Amino acid sequence: MRTIKHPVLALLATAGLLFGAATVSAQGAAPQGGAQAPQAQPQTEAMDVSEEQVESFVDAYMAVQGINQEYTQKLQAVEDPEKATELQQEAQTKMQEAVSDSGLSISEYQQIANQAGQNEELRGQIEEALTARVEQDS
Numbered sequence: 001m002r003t004i005k006h007p008v009l010a011l012l013a014t015a016g017l018l019f020g021a022a023t024v025s026a027q028g029a030a031p032q033g034g035a036q037a038p039q040a041q042p043q044t045e046a047m048d049v050s051e052e053q054v055e056s057f058v059d060a061y062m063a064v065q066g067i068n069q070e071y072t073q074k075l076q077a078v079e080d081p082e083k084a085t086e087l088q089q090e091a092q093t094k095m096q097e098a099v100s101d102s103g104l105s106i107s108e109y110q111q112i113a114n115q116a117g118q119n120e121e122l123r124g125q126i127e128e129a130l131t132a133r134v135e136q137d138s
Helices: 008-018 020-027 051-076 081-101 106-118 120-137
Strands: none
Touching: 051 081, 051 106, 051 120, 081 106, 106 120
């Protein structure tokens, strides 16, 4: 197994956990760590993903990761369960807005993330775009 700089499978967990309730109720449980994506996903039809959609996905993914890191730190400092729930909802809203701002719908983002977990070629395209973006931003 090869080591990747940007573990795209981790984004599967992020996609599932971010947009949580629908994913959890539809599949029974959100994927943990992204290592074992559900095998059968009848609600996810294979879609052709354009280069533009890959770029939009990378934009959304990077924004979502930043929000995720920010709110993970905030949540670690909170002891009140009500405040934690409020922060989780706030983070979810911001992540959904970040996806929408990238030009993708939540559904498209989830489909691309799910497909990346099953399609090595698409996963490679996303990894390549992420690497290029990180190098560009450095």
